[in-house]
Structure formats: C-alpha cells, structure tokens
Amino acid sequence: MSHYTELRRELETLTTEEFRPDLAEIDRLSTLDIARTMNGEDATVPAAVAGQLPQIAAAIDGIAARMARGGRLVYAGAGTAGRLGVLDASECPPTFNTTPGQEVVGLIAGGPEAMVTSIEGAEDSRELAAADLAALGLTAADSVVGISASGRTPYAVGAVEYARGVGALTIGLSCNAGSALAAAAEHGIEVVVGPELVVGSTRLKSGTAQKLVLNMLSTITMIRLGKTYGNLMVDVRASNEKLRARSRRIVALATGAGDAAIEAALTATDGEVKPAILTLLAQVDAPTATRLLAASNGHLRQALTSAGS
Known part of the structure; x- marks a missing residue:
C-alpha cells in the first residue's frame, strides 16, 4: 500500500473529512438557502x-x-x-x-x-x-x-x-x-x-x-491571573486613541469618578488603568498603588483589600 493510499484511508476515518450526501447538491440552492444551511451548521x-x-x-x-x-x-x-x-x-x-x-x-x-x-x-x-x-x-x-x-x-x-x-x-x-x-x-x-x-x-x-x-x-x-477587575479590561494597553478612550471609560465604570478625577489619576499613573483605579478607590497615591499591586501579583481586588478598601 502506498503512503498516499494509506493517508487517504486514514482521512476517510475522520469525522472532519466525512462526505455529506444531503449536501451533494448545495451548489444548486439559492444563495439565501446556502447561507441558511451554513448558519444552521455553525449554530451547532x-x-x-x-x-x-x-x-x-x-x-x-x-x-x-x-x-x-x-x-x-x-x-x-x-x-x-x-x-x-x-x-x-x-x-x-x-x-x-x-x-x-x-x-x-x-x-x-x-x-x-x-x-x-x-x-x-x-x-x-x-x-x-x-x-x-x-x-x-x-x-x-x-x-x-x-x-x-x-x-x-x-x-x-x-x-x-x-x-x-x-x-x-x-x-x-x-x-x-x-x-x-x-x-x-x-x-x-x-x-x-x-x-x-x-x-x-x-x-x-x-x-x-x-x-x-x-x-x-x-x-x-x-x-x-488578575488581568481583569470583574469584566473590565483593567490591564488594557492604551496604544491608540480608541484604547485611550476605553481606558477612561473602564476607570469610570470601576470607580464612578468624574472626568477630572479620572484624568488626574491616569496622568499620575502614566495612563495605566489598574493603578489609576486603585488610587481612586483606595485613596492612595500612584507610588503606593504600584507597590500594592506588585505585592498582590497584579490582582486589583487583593490590592484593594490590602489597602483597606
């Protein structure tokens, strides 16, 4: 038996390679019907x-x-x-x-x-x-x-x-x-x-x-690993304008702080969201927030507990 014959037979045993007789004339369906069929398959x-x-x-x-x-x-x-x-x-x-x-x-x-x-x-x-x-x-x-x-x-x-x-x-x-x-x-x-x-x-x-x-x-x-706070991306890297806006929104959602306080916190933490949130919720300065986060291996909830918040 040749290598290719053996490989073909092996492929024929795989579910992902099975032939579907019920779809043998799918190319004769309308585009909408093909789309419906495909969507139905994807739903599984x-x-x-x-x-x-x-x-x-x-x-x-x-x-x-x-x-x-x-x-x-x-x-x-x-x-x-x-x-x-x-x-x-x-x-x-x-x-x-x-x-x-x-x-x-x-x-x-x-x-x-x-x-x-x-x-x-x-x-x-x-x-x-x-x-x-x-x-x-x-x-x-x-x-x-x-x-x-x-x-x-x-x-x-x-x-x-x-x-x-x-x-x-x-x-x-x-x-x-x-x-x-x-x-x-x-x-x-x-x-x-x-x-x-x-x-x-x-x-x-x-x-x-x-x-x-x-x-x-x-x-x-x-x-x-503590890369989120709830369902917020608190470790997001603000590398463009959209992500910078998202950073501000994440701090707002986490803290409820006003725009001025958020801007001040992010400025103090060089745009880093997680320590900015900690400065606002725990009422600590940026260096303290950084230290608390390092001690908690980056887990914001743990850092907040350590800060007594």
Missing part, C-alpha cells in the same frame, strides 16, 4: 464546545498556575489551526498588557510566511515543531497547546510530544474523537463538530470551534 458548534468544558477548565487551571510562576502559553499548529493560535496570541498584548512574543506565543508550521501562504510540507514535520520550541527555550514552566482539526497533524503532535518531554504542560485541541493529538497531551480537548459544509474544509466549523476554545484558554487564564 457552541454545543460541541460545551461538551468539553470540564476538560477546558482543567487545562486553564494548569496554564494559569504555570503562568503565575512566570511560564509562557505557547500555541502550535499548521494552516488554519496555526493561524488561529497566532491570532489569539497577537491579541493578548493590547487586551491584557502581556509582553508581545514573550508571555503568549503563537507558532505556525513554516514560520510567519505561513500566515498568508502555504508552506509545502511544513505541517508534516514533527522535527520542525521540536526545533521551533527549542528555539523558544521551552522549559517545564511553560504550557503548550497543540492545535489540529484532524488531531493527526505531525507538527501539532510533534509540538506536544516535545513539550511533554521537557516537562511542560501539554494540551491537545482537535475536532475528532480518539485523536493522536489528545492522546499525546496531558489535557485532551476534542470538540467534535461533525462533517464540514464543504468536505474537509476545516476552516469552517472546526475553525470556529478552535477559535471559541482559544478565546476561553487565553481569556479565562488572564482572568485567573
């Missing part, structure tokens, strides 16, 4: 994610514990899965004031060029994944999430295997049950969304499911 994704919530929560607790001790969260995938990981990682700095490329990292098979073009054979290499993680200086303090819709992509599986070998926390996120990726990881998350509208096009329901799970992994981890 959140329920599939809900079935994996205990596994997702366990993975988050593990990630947060390691990040609290200085570890990193690293995503590794190929193609759509890799792009989704890079996207989630790239959105953490402006939202949660993480250090770009240092606290939450996205790796895609083939490197940055693979974000916009296909890199031939990159996804097929376990060794490439190991080399990429080695280049990061991966340690047991870190957490690695391998992402693959099929759950068999060598790059994602290789990333998890290498990470586990150095003692890092490992999570395998796939969209097929009984996947090699989940088996290789300490935490397996298998969101089975079923066959795609277009056969094998896993950027559709599978991609949506992966995005929802990555949203949870990063957002809830950051909540656990």
Whole structure:
C-alpha cells in the first residue's frame, strides 16, 4: 500500500473529512438557502464546545498556575489551526498588557510566511515543531497547546510530544474523537463538530470551534491571573486613541469618578488603568498603588483589600 493510499484511508476515518450526501447538491440552492444551511451548521458548534468544558477548565487551571510562576502559553499548529493560535496570541498584548512574543506565543508550521501562504510540507514535520520550541527555550514552566482539526497533524503532535518531554504542560485541541493529538497531551480537548459544509474544509466549523476554545484558554487564564477587575479590561494597553478612550471609560465604570478625577489619576499613573483605579478607590497615591499591586501579583481586588478598601 502506498503512503498516499494509506493517508487517504486514514482521512476517510475522520469525522472532519466525512462526505455529506444531503449536501451533494448545495451548489444548486439559492444563495439565501446556502447561507441558511451554513448558519444552521455553525449554530451547532457552541454545543460541541460545551461538551468539553470540564476538560477546558482543567487545562486553564494548569496554564494559569504555570503562568503565575512566570511560564509562557505557547500555541502550535499548521494552516488554519496555526493561524488561529497566532491570532489569539497577537491579541493578548493590547487586551491584557502581556509582553508581545514573550508571555503568549503563537507558532505556525513554516514560520510567519505561513500566515498568508502555504508552506509545502511544513505541517508534516514533527522535527520542525521540536526545533521551533527549542528555539523558544521551552522549559517545564511553560504550557503548550497543540492545535489540529484532524488531531493527526505531525507538527501539532510533534509540538506536544516535545513539550511533554521537557516537562511542560501539554494540551491537545482537535475536532475528532480518539485523536493522536489528545492522546499525546496531558489535557485532551476534542470538540467534535461533525462533517464540514464543504468536505474537509476545516476552516469552517472546526475553525470556529478552535477559535471559541482559544478565546476561553487565553481569556479565562488572564482572568485567573488578575488581568481583569470583574469584566473590565483593567490591564488594557492604551496604544491608540480608541484604547485611550476605553481606558477612561473602564476607570469610570470601576470607580464612578468624574472626568477630572479620572484624568488626574491616569496622568499620575502614566495612563495605566489598574493603578489609576486603585488610587481612586483606595485613596492612595500612584507610588503606593504600584507597590500594592506588585505585592498582590497584579490582582486589583487583593490590592484593594490590602489597602483597606
């Protein structure tokens, strides 16, 4: 049996690659009917994610514990899965004031060029994944999430295997049950969304499911790390005019203070939202707010308790 015949047969066993006879003439439907069909398929994704919530929560607790001790969260995938990981990682700095490329990292098979073009054979290499993680200086303090819709992509599986070998926390996120990726990881998350509208096009329901799970992994981890106050983004990095306006609104929502007091607080804290809130709620100066936050590892509620508020 040739390698390609074996691969074809393997793909035929995957739920994400199944052929839907009921959709065989979808191209003959009206545009509105195709849109309705697609929307109906998409509506099933959140329920599939809900079935994996205990596994997702366990993975988050593990990630947060390691990040609290200085570890990193690293995503590794190929193609759509890799792009989704890079996207989630790239959105953490402006939202949660993480250090770009240092606290939450996205790796895609083939490197940055693979974000916009296909890199031939990159996804097929376990060794490439190991080399990429080695280049990061991966340690047991870190957490690695391998992402693959099929759950068999060598790059994602290789990333998890290498990470586990150095003692890092490992999570395998796939969209097929009984996947090699989940088996290789300490935490397996298998969101089975079923066959795609277009056969094998896993950027559709599978991609949506992966995005929802990555949203949870990063957002809830950051909540656990004290990057929010309630549901407010108190660690937001005000890098543009929109975010500067958002910073002022967040301080207003957290404190109820007037515009003048908010401006004064933000000026005193060099535009940093979290200490600005602390100066207003605890009636302390900016240096004291900074000290209290450092002592509480950045947790605003804990700092407020320490200040007696």
